[in-house]
Structures are given as structure tokens and as C-alpha cells.
Amino acid sequence: MNRILLICLLFSGFCFAQKATVADLEIKLEPGATEELMYGFAAGDRVIFNITPNGAPVSEITVMQYPDVVKYRGQEIKKEEKNEFTVTDKSVFVFKFTNKAKGKRSCKVMLQRVAKNADTKNFNTAVKWATVQDTVYNALTKDVVAGYDTLRVQKTRRVIASEKKYEELVLDKSQRVNAKTSLGDTKAAVAFTLPVNSTSKDETKKVVAWAYWVGVGEESNEFWKQNRKLIVEGVKGVATYFTSPLGGVAAGALTSLALPVNGEDVQYALVNEFNSTLFFKDKAYKAYDDGKGIAAYKRFTDATLLQGKFYMVLANDNYIQPLDVNVKVSAIIEHIKYKDEKYMDTTITPRYEKKIVREPQIVTTKIPVTFDYK
Template identity: 85%
Template sequence: MNRILLICLLFSGLCFGQKTTVADLEIKLEPGATEELMYGFAAGDRVIFILEPNGAPVTEVTVLQYPDVVKYRNQEIKKEEKNEFTVTDKSVFVFKFVNKAKGKRSCNILVQRVAKNADTRNFNTAVKWVTVQDTVYTSVTKDAVAGYDTLHVQKNRRVIALQKKYEEAVLDKTQRVNAKSSLAETKAAVSFTLPVNSITKDETKKVVAWAYWVGVGKESNEYWNQNRKSIVEGVKGVASYFTTPLGGVAAGVVANLAIPAIGEDIQYALVNEFNSKLFFQDKTYKSYDEGKGTAAYKRFTDATMLQGKFYMALANDNLVQPVDVNVKVSAIIEHIKYKDEKYTDTTITPRYEKKIIREPQIVTSKIPVTFDYNNRTL
């Protein structure tokens, strides 16, 4: 064999068999105390562990390959002990010292490693802690849907068979109101009662809106006829459930009616029976609507105004001219008929059964690793 090659092999063997000190220190333990040391080793390392008690025996010493592989364990150690371990895979070793005695204990320890080859000769034995997450599956018993049951049941329900609206004329009256020179009463009142709501199981009739018209003399009658011709004919087919201009106002389809600009006027007030009496007594009264003019109209839809008896109170302040006042009232009636209708009610109900299900859980923990942890082994 070549002499130079032989010398190289001998030198290489001496280097690989060289011991490297990992730890050389004294462990001091108080009564009941525990001390742990952690070091990392490469695959193929020989680990040499020497323990020497200082005086009193050491209660307990354990060497673990993390997490729980016992490499060495002894109790009541009175004299020096030397142990060697071969590391099969890159690992973290835990050196655990326990003092169960009542007095203090101490010992000297020496931890050395012998690298297997040049690749691991400079291996870093320091240990660091890293946080890792593992998926753990647990088995639980739960109610799981196994299928569905469909149930068809014949039932009855009330439905609308007929629904319509129509105008109902409540009042159309001309009232003479005397002049002051007549020495007679210059006030008058026209009363009217709105159609009474009818509600039964099979049918309802309800007032949903109404309107009044107050007009003085032939001038207002002429304007009324003009409104009838222009408005009723103009909206025919759009809202066929009213027949007069006032019905159009009550229905909300007609916003404005033509009224005369000249002619005799009248003071009017829409009131209840009590305030009608106050009106005649020239006392302060409350009205739902009032004014003075040749003609006027107004629509009502408030629920509190859709039933009951009302008065149109009138007063003429003309000295010599009596007036004829035409008062009209129209209501919009909503008519609904109901009927029974058969239908099929379908109910889908899930059916359950007990099943064992594996549920994943993420468990976070910290573990000791060597400094080349990114190589995916301890």
C-alpha cells in the first residue's frame, strides 16, 4: 500500500475517533428539585456519559432519547459511573437529575460525543424549542342524516275568491241656507252616515276611503257636470270602479276638480254631532275640515274617519241673498269574498341514525430540536 495513503487513513481514523466534550459541569440539587439538560446528537454518534457523585449518593438519574426512550436509569448512585450510547438517528437526549432526599445533593457530569465521520464532526449539539402543529383525529358518535321522509297531507285553506272596489253614493242633497235679512236661521246642517263595515267568515265589505263636495248655486252645478264629462270619460278603463268625479277623488285617481271662481260663497265645516251644536250656538268648535268658498272637496282615508255619522255645517253671511248648497258624499267600498281551497302540504323530515365520525383537531405543542431542524429530523 502506498505509504502516503496509509498515513492519511490512519490520520482520518484518529480524527473520527476523537472525543468532543459536550458538557463538563457540576449539578447542584436542592431537596425535592429536578434538573434537566438537553443536547442534540447526529446519527452514528457515540455518546459517553460519566457521572460522579460529590459525597452523598444522587437519588435518581435518567437519560432519555426524546421524547420517552429510556437509555439509562439508576437510583442512589454512590460512585462514579460511565455509560455509552450509540445514536441511531439524529436525536435530542434529555439528562434528568432528581433529588428526593431531604438534604442537598451534587454531582459532576461529563458528556462527550464521538462523531461517526467527517460529515458530522462539527455537528451543533445545542437545542432549541419550536412550535409545531399536529392533526389529531378523535372518534365521536353523532346523529347523522341517513335519509329523508316525505309526507303529503291534504289540507284546506281560506283564499280570496273575489276582490273588487266600487263607489257608493252616500249623500246628494241641496240645502237652502237663508240670508241675514230674512230674519230666519242663517245656518243649516246636512248629516250623513258612512256605510257600515260588514265582516263575516265568507265576506267583508269595508269603507277604505270617502270624499265630500260642497258647491253653491247653479255655477257649482255647471262645474260639477263639466268635471263629470271630462274626468269620468277621461279615466274610463283606468279605474272603472267609480262613476262620479267625487268617486275619482275618493279613489285617489283624481287629484283636482274644477271649481267656479265667481259666485255666491258659503262657510262650511265638517264636524261631529257635538261640534255641530257648538257651531249653531256660535261657540268655539272643532272640525275635521272647514273653509269658505263657492265650492270645495276633500278626501279621507284615515282609519278613524271611515265609520260613523258626520255633519256638514253651513253658514250664509250674505245680507239679502239666500243660497242653495249642494252637498255630495261618495265612499269607496272594498268587497272581498273568501272560499275554502284544498291543497297538498308536503313536509320533508330528515331521518337520523347514530354514526361514529372521525373529527380532526389541530394540536399545538412545543418540542426540542437540533439547530438543523429544517432537515425534518430531530
């Protein structure tokens, strides 16, 4: 049994020590040309490298363990050479052939490997390219924050000194509108212009809302007096910047006013100058507001209707009775005054100094690896 075991071990060792051909080829080099071969080897491999020049010598042959460990270098190789070396770690070997002569050169190359054991007997010597990333650190001189300086400076800014709202009476006019049997015109118009907005360095004034009242005869005047009484008794203390029922409507403090139900009515329309002309020509016109009644009112806050000239046009369809129509307009003015105010402004400024710092940088490269690389 011992002799049989010994024979098996010897036979096994013989099998592992068998040479496997990696490359058997002829290298042809043009003048000034370089050719490279790459093969992978397993740890423990014994590499046998045979070179046979064809006639003229080969300028230089180098064998390197990638990337830069030189295993062999020969120059002006004139005759056959045989080299052996053992691979310490699994790696890629580069076989570099250089022709520095003016003429063509060629040589035969025989490359063999002897595996260390059965595990690496069938090792694949093919090489592939792999993309790898590595972190390198660059030393740079940079300005870095060493601290902060605080600076306090007195400055001046524009602030509101006072802000108030008040009612401004724009129009209070009684307009006679003739009956159809009279010799006069049965149409009339009352024109008014809203207060002009103004802006200066120290103050601004602008119309923020306005309202109109249209009332016919003594009936509407009586109800106006009742509404004024409501201002004195019911709204006192709620808002002090309006003084009339119409001002209360314009300010939004009053949502409704008392209106008469008995009396003569009038057709009315709030228009611009162009539509006022159409109204008197009995042509179709556009109105901001219109209606027919003994009394009516309306509030406006639309920014496009807070400036300019308007017309309250009136028409009487009564055959006998002329109408005395009272038209009132009140606007709410916002008055703001400004002043200069001094204050301390704090500015924090970073302070820098130069330092050498190491900054990481990801470098992507392609390297030759053995075929089993993952």
C-alpha cells in the same frame, strides 16, 4: 505528496473526533424532586454522558430521545458511570434526574459530544420550544342521514274567495248658510261618519279611500250633472265599482272634475269635532282641508283619515244672499271574502342511523426542538 495528503487526512479526522463539552455542572435534588436537562444533537453525534454521585446514591437517572425513546436508565447510582450512545437523527435528548430518597442528593454531570464531520462540528445544542399543530382523528358514534321519508298530508288553509271594491254614498245634503243681514247664523256644519271597518272569520270590509264635494247653488249642481255625464261616456268600462263623479275621484280613476267659475262662493273647512267648536267660536282651528269657492273636491287615502267622524264647516260672508251648499261624501269600500281550501302538504323527513365516523381535530402542542428548527 502522498505522505502529506495522508497526514492532512489524519489530522482532519483527529479534529472531527475532538470532544466538545455540552454541559459540566452539578445537579442538586431536594427530597422527592425531579430535574430535567434538554440538549439538541446532530445526526451522527457521539454523546458521552458521565455521572458522578456526591456521596449518597442518586435514585434514578434516565436519558430519553424525545419524546419517549429510552437511551439509558440507571437506578441507585452509587459511583461514577460513563455512558456513550450515537445519535441516529437530529433530535432533542432529555436527561432526567429523580430523587426518591428522604434526604438531599447531588451529582456531577459531564456531557460531551463528538461531531461526525465538519458540517456538524459547530452544531448549536441549545433547545427551544416550538408550537406545532397536528391533526388527530377521533372515532365517534353519530346519527347520520341514511335516507328520506316523504309524507303527504291533506291540510286546510284560508284563501280569498272573492275580492271587490265598490262605492258607498256616505252623505248627500243641502245645507242653508244665512247671509249677514239675516237673523240666522252665518255659519253651519254638516257632520258625517265614514263606514266602520269590520273583520270576521269569513270576510273583511274596510275603507280604502274617500272624497268630498262642496258646491254652492244651481251653478254647482249643473256642473255636477256634467261630471256625471263624463262618468257615463268617458270612464265607462275603465272601472265599474263607482257610480258617481265623486266615487271616480275617490277611486283615483278621475284626476279632475269640471268646476263652475261664476256664482256665489262659500268658505269651507274639513275638521274634527274639536276644531268645529273652535270654528264656531271664531277661534283659530286646524283643518284637514279648507278653501273658499263655488265648488271644490278632495280625495283622502291617508290611513289615519279613513275612519271616524268629520265635520264640513261652512261660512257665508255675503251680506244679502243666503247660500244653499250641497255637501257630498263617497267612500270606496274593499270587500274580501274568505273560504277554506284543501291542499296536499308534502313533508320530507330525514331518516337516521348510527355510524362510527372519524372526525379530524387540530391539536396544538408545544415541543422541544433543536435551535435551528424553523
